Amino acid sequence: MSTTAVTQEGPAAVAPAPTVGTHVRDYWRRVRGGDIGALPAVAGLLVLCTIFSIMRPSFLTAGNFANLFTQGAAVTLIAMGLVFVLLLGEIDLSAGFASGVCAAVLANVVTVLGYPWYVAVLAAVFTGLVIGTALGFLVAKVGIPSFVVTLAGFLAFQGVVLLLMEEGRNISVRDPVLVAIANRNLPTALGWALAGFAVAGFAAVQLLRYRKRAARGLINDPLAVVLGRIGVLALVLGLAVYVLNLERSRNVLITSLKGVPIVVPIIAVLLVVWTFVLKRTSYGRHIYAVGGNKEAARRAGINVDRIRISVFVICSTMAAIGGIVAASRANSVDPNTGGSNVLLYAVGAAVIGGTSLFGGKGRVLDAVLGGAVVAVIDNGMGLMGYSSGVKYVVTGVVLLLAASVDALSRRRASATGNR
Amino acid sequence: MSATPLLELRGIDKSFGPVQVLRNVALSAYPGEVTALVGDNGAGKSTLVKCISGIHPTDAGEFVFDGQPVTINSPRDAAALGIEVVYQDLALCDNLDIVQNMFLGREKRNGIVLDEPTMEQMAAETLAGLSVRTVKSLRQHVSSLSGGQRQTVAIAKAVLWNSKLVILDEPTAALGVAQTAQVLELVRRLADNGLAVVLISHNMNDVFAVSDRIAALYLGQMVAQVRTTDITHAQVVELITAGRSGGLGLAADTGANGNGAAPSDSTTGGVS
Numbered sequence: 063m064s065t066t067a068v069t070q071e072g073p074a075a076v077a078p079a080p081t082v083g084t085h086v087r088d089y090w091r092r093v094r095g096g097d098i099g100a101l102p103a104v105a106g107l108l109v110l111c112t113i114f115s116i117m118r119p120s121f122l123t124a125g126n127f128a129n130l131f132t133q134g135a136a137v138t139l140i141a142m143g144l145v146f147v148l149l150l151g152e153i154d155l156s157a158g159f160a161s162g163v164c165a166a167v168l169a170n171v172v173t174v175l176g177y178p179w180y181v182a183v184l185a186a187v188f189t190g191l192v193i194g195t196a197l198g199f200l201v202a203k204v205g206i207p208s209f210v211v212t213l214a215g216f217l218a219f220q221g222v223v224l225l226l227m228e229e230g231r232n233i234s235v236r237d238p239v240l241v242a243i244a245n246r247n248l249p250t251a252l253g254w255a256l257a258g259f260a261v262a263g264f265a266a267v268q269l270l271r272y273r274k275r276a277a278r279g280l281i282n283d284p285l286a287v288v289l290g291r292i293g294v295l296a297l298v299l300g301l302a303v304y305v306l307n308l309e310r311s312r313n314v315l316i317t318s319l320k321g322v323p324i325v326v327p328i329i330a331v332l333l334v335v336w337t338f339v340l341k342r343t344s345y346g347r348h349i350y351a352v353g354g355n356k357e358a359a360r361r362a363g364i365n366v367d368r369i370r371i372s373v374f375v376i377c378s379t380m381a382a383i384g385g386i387v388a389a390s391r392a393n394s395v396d397p398n399t400g401g402s403n404v405l406l407y408a409v410g411a412a413v414i415g416g417t418s419l420f421g422g423k424g425r426v427l428d429a430v431l432g433g434a435v436v437a438v439i440d441n442g443m444g445l446m447g448y449s450s451g452v453k454y455v456v457t458g459v460v461l462l463l464a465a466s467v468d469a470l471s472r473r474r475a476s477a478t479g480n481r
Numbered sequence: 482m483s484a485t486p487l488l489e490l491r492g493i494d495k496s497f498g499p500v501q502v503l504r505n506v507a508l509s510a511y512p513g514e515v516t517a518l519v520g521d522n523g524a525g526k527s528t529l530v531k532c533i534s535g536i537h538p539t540d541a542g543e544f545v546f547d548g549q550p551v552t553i554n555s556p557r558d559a560a561a562l563g564i565e566v567v568y569q570d571l572a573l574c575d576n577l578d579i580v581q582n583m584f585l586g587r588e589k590r591n592g593i594v595l596d597e598p599t600m601e602q603m604a605a606e607t608l609a610g611l612s613v614r615t616v617k618s619l620r621q622h623v624s625s626l627s628g629g630q631r632q633t634v635a636i637a638k639a640v641l642w643n644s645k646l647v648i649l650d651e652p653t654a655a656l657g658v659a660q661t662a663q664v665l666e667l668v669r670r671l672a673d674n675g676l677a678v679v680l681i682s683h684n685m686n687d688v689f690a691v692s693d694r695i696a697a698l699y700l701g702q703m704v705a706q707v708r709t710t711d712i713t714h715a716q717v718v719e720l721i722t723a724g725r726s727g728g729l730g731l732a733a734d735t736g737a738n739g740n741g742a743a744p745s746d747s748t749t750g751g752v753s
Binding site for chain 2: 274278348350354355357359361363423
């Protein structure tokens with residue numbers, strides 16, 4: 063199996079440079095060894111999309127494609143924050159209603175008090191920060207298990223939303239900027255420009271890294287693989303932007319409806335920022351370290367408590383952003399915003415994407431891929447006319463499936479000494 | 482060689498509440514030599530190591546490092562002096578690769594961005610300097626390594642920082658025969674590279690295989706510190722279990738440290 067050299071002697075290693083063949087074989091060996099990453103999510107996405115397109119042709123329309131993004135956005139954003147908490151092997155069950163509280167604050171500030179939209183957004187995000195700090199403090203400094211702290215939060219925040227809504231009143235959000243977040247689209251040209259910018263940026267980062275490593279004589283991924291990654295990203299983005307830029311209005315005479323939903327670049331920017339934080343900064347490295355072996359991290363001089371508090375802050379802040387998007391999409395906030403299935407969908411999204419519930423393994427991209435799976439299930443089953451009862455059962459089963467894949471691949475990984 | 486010790490402890494006392502764990506302990510570690518610290522369970526070996534590494538403050542006594550009196554109040558102070566400890570339960574993260582583990586908590590950065598190429602290069606150089614050739618890729622996760630390889634990574638992590646004194650807490654306790662030999666060879670190489678090494682071990686074979694000096698603790702007291710060539714296997718066991726052996730140990734009552742250090746330098750010259 064291993065065609066790479068058994069020894070490596072210093073920086074000027076004469077190990078044979080990996081070729082595309084060995085790269086693919088290495089990848090396959092990792093998958094077989096239990097390191098399956100986002101493979102189930104991608105495979106599941108393809109299977110689900112195929113099934114739904116055959117059963118309901120309306121699934122495969124530009125209009126529905128755009129719907130998927132706006133429907134899944136809030137859950138995906140919350141899931142992105144949850145990844146950080148899950149990386150430490152903790153859980154945040156209050157993230158759903160935390161997003162509800164933040165949305166309620168947003169609606170109160172902008173509609174009831176009449177402040178401009180940016181004040182409301184700041185207030186909502188600040189509320190998320192405070193919630194996260196409180197949760198993190200209780201978990202890290204007081205030492206209550208995160209399950210209990212956030213379960214208490216789940217109940218209490220549900221009550222806070224009710225109080226902020228004055229016992230069940232529904233507050234509408236009419237501010238044009240806030241409504242635009244989840245309901246308006248980018249101009250078609252801007253969509254193409256952003257996609258081109260993203261691909262160019264990704265290519266620059268990848269090629270620069272390739273050159274830097276090559277200059278130092280370090281082992282590199284084969285150039286073909288690097289170019290392949292750039293090509294796949296360009297293809298996916300190009301296709302998505304093309305479809306989203308198609309006219310999807312039922313009657314063009316009344317209104318024109320085309321372009322990338324505004325929420326898409328918001329998710330994309332947050333994805334890039336958080337991925338950068340996790341993979342390229344020492345703070346991110348320390349999160350993985352604490353998730354992998356808390357004692358080792360402590361002995362390496364890492365302030366474990368600070369890391370634990372910070373992930374809850376990130377999670378609740380992302381929940382706040384998710385709450386803002388949810389409020390924008392519904393044009394209002396009601397006592398059930400962030401309630402019912404939001405939290406489990408978000409946890410499910412992170413786990414389906416390949417983030418481990420046992421800590422130490424996961425990426426922000428997982429949340430986006432898993433969020434897409436959840437959105438497709440929800441959307442497709444809605445189109446097929448199933449009741450929400452069936453939808454809940456199916457989503458629950460999918461979450462269980464994802465968690466079993468996680469547990470089984472972990473067992474396989476420890477059996478093969480891989481991970 | 483090595484007339485002056487790199488680290489010299491004198492009169493170290495340490496109590497946990499009413500329990501006095503260390504009494505008037507003296508210990509010297511010399512550059513280029515492996516000092517084996519032996520003693521039965523509860524003799525105070527781990528406590529002594531934690532005092533040296535700054536985890537526990539001492540109640541009394543003095544530290545002399547490189548000829549200068551120093552105080553060590555925290556692990557950071559110890560690290561600043563160049564003291565590194567490799568713990569028994571391997572402080573490595575399974576989900577990180579070798580380079581990430583070696584630089585954990587002390588990552589090299591360019592601004593806020595991690596400088597991966599530099600770290601990978603330094604890790605490769607360190608491993609090459611220790612003649613480690615058993616690791617396939619520096620980017621493989623630590624979870625895929627064997628026990629001996631993990632211990633190697635942990636030791637390489639300790640020497641990465643131009644450390645002067647490396648303390649190894651039972652580095653071979655969980656290893657098989659071949660891997661033990663591998664790690665002991667590495668321990669010997671550390672000393673040959675000029676570092677002072679303190680090796681804690683229960684295994685007499687290991688101790689006699691690599692150490693230049695043996696320091697025996699008995700119930701919190703340093704009963705002897707002698708050259709390995711001046712003592713037999715049986716004598717060490719007696720020191721560990723009874724605290725005395727012939728002229729050595731408690732009965733002699735001449736101060737633990739004086740026993741071995743002075744005459745041994747004349748009798749045995751270069752060990753390495």
